[in-house]
Amino acid sequence: MKPSPLRGTAVTARVGLALGVAVAVCFLTGLISHFIQHPQPWFFWPTRPVWLYRVTQGLHVISGIAAIPLLVVKLWSVWPKLFERPILGGPVRALERLSILVLVAAMLFQLSTGLLNTAQWYAFEFFFTTSHYAMAWVAAGAVVVHIGVKLPVIRRALGEPLDDATAGGSGGPSRRTVLVGTGLAVALATAVTAGQTIPWLRRVSVLAPRSGQGPQGVPVNRSAVAAGVLRSARSPKYRLTVTHGSTTRAFTIADLAAMPQATHQLPISCVEGWSANAEWTGVVLADLVAAVGAPPDSDVRMISLEPPGPYSRTVLPARHARDSQTLIALRLNGEVLDLDHGYPCRLIAPTRPGVLQTKWLSRIEVV
Amino acid sequence: MRVVLIILGTAIGGYGAVLLWDNSFEVIVRIAVWAVAGAVLHDFVFAPLCVAMGFTGRRLIRGRWWTPVTVAGLCTVVLGLLAIPVFAKPGLRPDNMTVLNRDYPLGLLLSLTVVWACVPLYYLVARLLPVRQDEVVERQGAEDVGGQPPAV
Numbered sequence: 001m002k003p004s005p006l007r008g009t010a011v012t013a014r015v016g017l018a019l020g021v022a023v024a025v026c027f028l029t030g031l032i033s034h035f036i037q038h039p040q041p042w043f044f045w046p047t048r049p050v051w052l053y054r055v056t057q058g059l060h061v062i063s064g065i066a067a068i069p070l071l072v073v074k075l076w077s078v079w080p081k082l083f084e085r086p087i088l089g090g091p092v093r094a095l096e097r098l099s100i101l102v103l104v105a106a107m108l109f110q111l112s113t114g115l116l117n118t119a120q121w122y123a124f125e126f127f128f129t130t131s132h133y134a135m136a137w138v139a140a141g142a143v144v145v146h147i148g149v150k151l152p153v154i155r156r157a158l159g160e161p162l163d164d165a166t167a168g169g170s171g172g173p174s175r176r177t178v179l180v181g182t183g184l185a186v187a188l189a190t191a192v193t194a195g196q197t198i199p200w201l202r203r204v205s206v207l208a209p210r211s212g213q214g215p216q217g218v219p220v221n222r223s224a225v226a227a228g229v230l231r232s233a234r235s236p237k238y239r240l241t242v243t244h245g246s247t248t249r250a251f252t253i254a255d256l257a258a259m260p261q262a263t264h265q266l267p268i269s270c271v272e273g274w275s276a277n278a279e280w281t282g283v284v285l286a287d288l289v290a291a292v293g294a295p296p297d298s299d300v301r302m303i304s305l306e307p308p309g310p311y312s313r314t315v316l317p318a319r320h321a322r323d324s325q326t327l328i329a330l331r332l333n334g335e336v337l338d339l340d341h342g343y344p345c346r347l348i349a350p351t352r353p354g355v356l357q358t359k360w361l362s363r364i365e366v367v
Numbered sequence: 368m369r370v371v372l373i374i375l376g377t378a379i380g381g382y383g384a385v386l387l388w389d390n391s392f393e394v395i396v397r398i399a400v401w402a403v404a405g406a407v408l409h410d411f412v413f414a415p416l417c418v419a420m421g422f423t424g425r426r427l428i429r430g431r432w433w434t435p436v437t438v439a440g441l442c443t444v445v446l447g448l449l450a451i452p453v454f455a456k457p458g459l460r461p462d463n464m465t466v467l468n469r470d471y472p473l474g475l476l477l478s479l480t481v482v483w484a485c486v487p488l489y490y491l492v493a494r495l496l497p498v499r500q501d502e503v504v505e506r507q508g509a510e511d512v513g514g515q516p517p518a519v
Contacts, residue, residue, distance in 0.1 A: 004421075069445045079414045101406060102380070108405030109398070115449070120466055121458035124401055126394050134386035135402070141380020148372030173434040181438035185445045192478055193449060206474025207449045209458075214465035225462035340463075 011178050012077040013157035018182075019070040020143065022063045023107075027140050029060035033271060034133055036353060039317060047323045050350035051277075054269040057353065058197035061273025064114050065193050069185035071107060073178065096149065103146050106139035118196075118272050119209040196274035210274045215338040218268060218276050221354060224339040227306040229360045233343055240328070240345060244294035244366040251288075253344045256330060259283045264325045270354040280348045282329035285364075286322050294366035296322040301365040302347050302358035314356045315367065320349045328361065417444070435489040442482045450475045 033056065035043040046052065088094045110132065117128050147154070162175050173181070195205025195212070202212050210219050224230055232238070239250040262284050269275035286296060300321040306312040320326055326349040330337060337343040342359030349357065387395060420440070428436050452458065454475065456467040 065449070068448055069441070072444060072448075073441070075409060075414065076417065079410070079418075082410055101403075104409070105402035105406040106383075108409065109402040112405055113401070116452050116458075119452035119458045120460070121452045123457070124397065126390070126397050126401075131387070131390070131394075131398050134383050134389075135398070137383025137386060138380050139383075141376045141378070141383060144376030144379060145373050146376075148369045148376060151369050151372070173437050177434055177438065181441055184438060185441050188442050188478075188482070189445050189449060192446065192474070206469065206478055207446070207453055207471060208469065209453055209467055210465060211468050213468060219465035220463055221466075223460075223462040226460070 006173065006175055006178050007077045007080065008175075009153055009157040010160065010162050011175050012074065013154050014162075014179055015070055015074045015077060015182055016154070017158070018186075019067060019074050020147070022067040022070055023139070023143055025063040026060055026067060026110075027136055029056045029063070030133070030136055032056050033060060033353060037271075037356065045317075045319075045351065047320055047325070047350045050265075050325060051267050051269075052351040053353060054197065054267040054275045057269055057271060057273060058194075058275060061114070061118060061197070062190060062194050064111060065189050066186045067107075068111055068115070069182060069189050071111065073182045073185070075104070077178075099142060099145055099149070102138065103142035106135055106142050109135050110139050118274075120272070197269075199277075208274075209272070212274070212276060214276075215340055216278075216332045216335055218278050218332065218341065219270075219274060220340045221270055221272070222311075222359070224343075224360070227304070227312075227360065229305045230339070232305045232362075233339060233360050238344055240361055240364065242288050242292050242364045242366075244289070244292040244298075247292045247294075249292055253330070256283055256328070256345060259287060261330075262324075262327060264327060266325065266327075266348050266350055268348070268354050268357065269352075275354075279333050280327050280329040281331035281334075282327040282345065282348075284324060285316075285326045285328055285347070285349075286324065288328060288364060289321065289366055292366060299367040301363075301367055302361060303363040303365065304358050305360040305362045311355050311358075314358050316347065316349060316352075316356075320352065323350060325350050328364075431493050432486070432490055434493075435486040439482050439486050443479060446475060446478050446482070 032045075033053075036045050036053070039045075086093070088097065113124060113128060113132050113135075116123060117132070122128065162179075191201060191204050192207040193205055194208070195201035195203070196208040196210045199212070202208075212219060214220050224233060239252060240256060241248060241250050243249075260283070261281055263279060263281040265277060266280055267275050267277045285300065289296065289298065289300065297318045298321065299318050300316045302314050302316060304312045316326070326347070328345050329342070329348045330345050332338065332341055337346065342361070345361050346359040347357050347361065387398060390398065421437070424436060424440070425433065450471060453467060453469075453471045456471070459467045
């Protein structure tokens with residue numbers, strides 16, 4: 001059995017180029033999401049357009065899923081090289097093989113853990129976010145090394161015509177067919193999953209982890225049951241406490257509802273790649289900050305009724321805290337906030353990952 | 368240029384390795400096993416299976432059917448991979464019915480039906496459209512002359 005004439009650098013380089021673009025988009029959008037969640041002094045993240053994070057994180061998952069068929073075809077096109085002799089040879093060849101193993105293993109790690117995370121299936125026994133982030137650097141580095149090693153081959157292959165070899169005579173597929181077929185597979189993979197963030201694809205996204213349905217027309221990531229807030233959120237003793245230094249004010253739900261209300265269309269965009277636009281009504285956060293006499297350019301800490309955990313308290317940077325569209329929402333799509341959406345009140349700010357839009361707020365501290 | 372890329376890539380990858388090093392030894396082993404298992408599964412299970420399927424298929428399916436069948440085959444593999452984390456809903460939790468809330472077996476069946484329905488459609492269109500002489504000649508190779516078994 002000899003290798004198919006369809007395999008070869010002409011196909012590998014072209015599919016590799018597309019894969020490189022997908023990986024670059026995935027890596028950069030992933031870094032954006034990481035630095036929003038782990039802010040650095042040099043990192044700037046704007047509040048407009050309000051759908052910015054929806055787009056970057058949607059792209060992160062879409063480009064990652066698009067990379068799956070591209071990687072399948074790319075590996076298919078080079079697979080016979082695995083058995084080329086000498087298997088190891090000298091130190092240079094051994095090193096090259098090792099770099100390929102790192103590249104393939106890191107890429108498969110990223111795509112498999114990322115895909116499993118979108119479906120909340122934690123089959124692996126390590127923490128997803130930190131290992132996915134660390135391995136992203138390994139994969140990115142391995143891609144750059146690989147491009148460096150193969151640069152002359154890539155240049156030659158892309159400069160030459162496709163040289164249309166055909167498998168099994170004139171009736172079989174050509175190299176062009178391989179490229180067109182790969183493009184179709186990428187389009188199909190996108191169509192069957194991207195509806196979780198692109199509404200008009202919802203009906204055809206038959207393999208998307210979310211249909212887009214949920215209480216009040218919005219999906220939920222963490223339920224009130226999982227957060228353990230069923231009793232505290234419905235308690236008649238509930239108060240939202242807002243503090244700034246020694247100034248403390250406590251608001252009942254009626255107090256909040258009596259304040260000036262604002263309504264905005266804002267997306268809720270999850271790190272897992274789903275998003276939905278919704279109409280939120282509530283108190284502008286800046287009004288609450290002003291109510292305790294705090295300056296508008298302060299960071300604000302949001303603390304949930306949820307017992308202490310990784311996302312039960314978050315810090316909202318000053319730029320977002322003073323934004324006129326940042327709300328402490330009491331209503332969603334015209335109804336009182338569902339318990340699973342954060343009743344009695346929750347944070348909703350533009351361009352922020354859903355995981356940082358703290359639900360079941362109990363305390364707001366101006367830092 | 369090449370040297371710069373290789374050094375830069377090693378530095379970037381090295382930073383990732385340093386980040387991974389923050390984990391306990393046990394967790395590092397789990398991460399490494401997951402990563403290498405992926406490569407091994409691909410190289411010694413997935414890829415040989417695909418080759419075997421292609422090799423067998425090529426002998427059963429002749430002529431113009433083969434091109435659309437290979438593309439449909441690729442699409443089937445991709446749909447199969449994407450269905451793994453949702454098909455049996457392993458991540459489902461009873462407190463949140465907004466995740467994994469589709470009928471995935473039906474979705475997979477429907478999408479596969481659409482993909483494979485395109486095969487006869489393509490065959491018909493390809494038959495109805497005239498094939499250009501140049502294309503046939505251009506794509507003929509030594510194999511078209513001899514009676515060798517076709518390659519996969």
